[in-house]
Amino acid sequence: MSVTPALDLRGIGKSFGPVKVLDDVSFSAYPGEITALVGDNGAGKSTLVNCIGGVHPPDSGEYRFEGRRVRVHSPRDASLLGIEIVHQDLALCENLDIVQNLFLGREQRNGLTLDEDMMEEIARTTLSGLAVRTLGSARRPISTLSGGQRQIVAIARAVLLDNKVVILDEPTAALGIAQSQQILEVVRRLADKGLAVVLISHNINDVFAVSDRIAALYLGRMVAQVRTADVTHRQVVELITRGTGGEVGLRR
Amino acid sequence: MPTDIPRQKKDAVMKLADTDFATDRREHDVRSAALDYWNKLKAGELGALPAILGLAALVVLFTSLKPDTFLSKANVANLSTQALPITILAMGLVFVLLVGEIDLSAGVASGLSASVMAKLLVDGGQPWYVTIISAVATGIIIGTVIGWLVSVLRIPSFVVTLAFFLGLQGITLRLIGEGGTVPVRDDVIVAIATKNMPIWLGWALAVACSLGYTATLLLRWRRQHVRGLHSKPLEFVLAQSAVVAAALLISTYVLSLDRAPSPLITLGGIPWGVLLVGILLIVCTFVLGRTSYGRHIYAVGGNAEAARRAGINVARIRISVFMIGSGLAAVSGIVAASRLNSVATDAGGGNTLLYAVGAAVIGGTSLFGGRGKARDAVLGGLVIAIIENGLGLLGTKAYLSFLITGVVLLLAATMDALARRRRTAAGR
Structure with a gap:
């Protein structure tokens, strides 16, 4: 090989x-x-x-x-x-939205405050590179997503960083x-x-x-x-x- | 790609999948945003709506029952200081409730902190700032111990704080002495809840806050709009800032009127304690909404395992929320002492804690963790204070007041549980 x-x-x-x-x-x-x-x-x-x-x-x-x-x-x-593992129980926070879950534990910051705009932009790029369509709005809370959509979010989380x-x-x-x-x-x-x-x-x-x-x-x-x-x-x-x-x- | 599914069948399957992964929508117009909001309500994301409706209903009810006294200038001012201790206590509890824990000892922690302050003032002869710092430090130490027991030893917070509820009352009793009261006569401390700002300062702050709030919302909207991000329609943003500005300016107007009972003196202005709550509200909202620490609090409350896997130090977050909870409880105790000019052995006991938990839950903070905002404490604190105040004006018997407050708390908890059921049902 x-x-x-x-x-x-x-x-x-x-x-x-x-x-x-x-x-x-x-x-x-x-x-x-x-x-x-x-x-x-x-x-x-x-x-x-x-x-x-x-x-x-x-x-x-x-x-x-x-x-x-x-x-x-x-x-x-x-x-x-x-190396990222997407476990079977997806480990997403239902009370947070898609962007917040994608960046959980590795939030982009602008000084002291969160850089929500940049996170949303990166999330959007990652998601549209993955799925045929994205998941409605990137600001939808996980609790409103179906099982398949949650899986996409979990996968996107794994590939978000390099x-x-x-x-x-x-x-x-x-x-x-x-x-x-x-x-x-x-x-x-x-x-x-x-x-x-x-x-x-x-x-x-x-x-x-x-x-x-x-x-x-x-x-x-x-x-x-x-x-x-x-x-x-x-x-x-x-x-x-x-x-x-x-x-x-x-x-x- | 190698596949066993025939082409035709696969296309059909893909179509089905497409409907599930609906199209991307960034900009809202008024219609779609209103629809979105309606869907959110139906799915159990109630937000501040129940508290605002409840507030309006209570004001209408008590105004019609007591037309001359309830909305009188003096009573509105009284109401605003009556709500202060509950609101501050509830704001601390919001942090604890957000991670899905409970602090039953917050009320008596506020009492103990206040008695530490009073003792240092009276027996120790310390200046006011030393006593205030000591009181807040007392609260933070209590919170640290509770947080350590809960997050490191994993004792349920219900049990830990129940034990503290009893134990701290004992310490307060020992400190002040059976049946005793310690008077608080320091000018600065007494001023917090009983003195008012100069009228010009009240107006200046109200106008500055209204403009600042509107500017923040508009700038955020513009930024999101320019970068093509998810944003609310401009009409909503304007309406939201108009409502908040109107609420601020109208209450400033009412509180600035001369409410002195005799024409010989003038008494008016916003109580200093209201400014304190305003500052706490802004700081807590910022911490919860705009910092990664705040984000991690929500994450721990939503799914602690997910937070742990994301590399968040869950134990540290848990300890810190108890520190904030008890620290704010101490502030609440100071304000209560300032309002009463004294600290008694039963300070912060009785139904203080239940009122504060009730305030947070009525405001929209979930008992199940992960949902809530700092403003919930303010809205809920007002609701509780209005009920207490209104029933007092009506001369309701004590047994009825207990019953009614209990029913209101139960209603709020029911609403929380039902909303949670809706949410679970909505997430397919």
Whole structure:
């Protein structure tokens, strides 16, 4: 591979007490591509994401970011590198409006006072770069938004600053068909802008609809990292459920 | 992009999605803004509307029941000082309520701070500024301890402040002595709630505030308009400044009239305490609305977990709001002492706290956190003071006053809860 992966983990191990949750896991995500991370419940997806995000630093293995070895021991380290995670529970403040949520904790200031105008302008640019349309007014409170619109706001929050890697945890899990489609469009657009996108999903159709690569975890081991075009639905389902599918996956 | 969904089906799906992500709208005309406001009301964002309607209804009610006394010059002035301590206490409580906590000890904290001031004045012979600083410091220390217990040990604020409600009364009792009263005779302190500004100064400040308010709104509107940002229609901005300016100038006019009971002396002007509330209102509104600290208070009240993930130090915000709450409670205690010329052992006890919480909630601050403004305390404080004052004029029996005030508080809380239900229903 000539392109340097934005995120490159090698031989990651992580145990909680006697339980080995991740065993020698390697995982890469490339700029401009969507890497789908699939696996059944308990396969270690969340733990891997938490390792990447610095919530639970890995016990062993190598963490490379844009080719450099880095140490990520806290969410702050990850965020300084430009890695953002959009969690499933979006963590938005319903009483605040879209602009206020996007800039929460990193408000633009003009001396002592908030620079509302500048924040609204940046928010507008970010949102219109993401969605086909923005969300009515950028001053709408979150409480008036639908689930899909909230997801867009959460994603926009992750890409507002100059981020390199965005990890989306089940972004369409709670949404209807139309809204899921809209979110997937947005996710695709993120990758087209050159970000490395990691998409965690249980929905095989979604995975095939947008991803460039698929990484399958099975009982704490990475059983396959393949190009989406090279595998079939059936193979991926088997990778998830049995750890092997056709010529890919674990050798029996 | 690789997709399994057939082209036609996908287009249909996209159309559906479009309707959900409605078009962008920046500029409002009067019609669309009015519609927007109506939708907001329907969705449970009531704002100051209930308080203003309640205020108008109460004024009409008491004026019709007591036509010669209620709106008399002397009573209006009396009303304005009667509302001072409740309003200041409520303004501090707005901060605490905004993060979704409660401070049941704010009333007795104001009493204890006032008794510290009175003791230092009388027994310590300290100058007025030393005693005022000590009183406010007492309040802030109480708030720091409460805030630490609530945010670091995570004891529910209800329990912590209930304990302080009892404990602080004990300290006040020990300080002043059983059944005692400490007189407050310092000229400066007594002047806060009982003396008036020179009439020219009152007018100058009222005109300056009206112009300043209008200029702020217009400049903001122009800036937003020029940069193509979300803005209200100019007509709304003008109407808003006109209403506020009218309210300011009319009350200044009424308070500037000679209200002396005898023609031999003249008595008029805005009480100094009203200026104090005005300054506090401007400062608190600025802090809550225009600084990142204020923004973080709203965030903690709206979703503490989201605030934590956004890198906000939630514990520090929680401690700080209790410090502000008890600090303003101390100021309220000083004003109450100034009004009564004394501090008694039961200062700030009884229903003081409930009146203040009632004022904040009536004004539009939510008991569930995340919603409220500094002006709520002023509007709600006026409502409570009018009820107290009006019932007093009617010579209502004590039991009825309690009942009526209780019902009003319950009404406000019901409105808050119903509005919250509407909001949850509106967010699909």
